[in-house]
Amino acid sequence: KDFILDSPHKCLIINPEDWHTMHHFSKDAILMVLASEYFDPHDYIYEP
Numbered sequence: 170k171d172f173i174l175d176s177p178h179k180c181l182i183i184n185p186e187d188w189h190t191m192h193h194f195s196k197d198a199i200l201m202v203l204a205s206e207y208f209d210p211h212d213y214i215y216e217p
Contacts, residue, residue, distance in 0.1 A: 188214075 172181050183189055191200065 174181060
């Protein structure tokens, strides 16, 4: 599915097991990521 987040009042909560990509940002876009754990590259699968 595609989710269009075209307003500062919209957000998308993604579960840890969900594969996702982010693209088509506007010039003034801000991407904020909140996590409950520190980043560990070994926790990620880099191929869909």
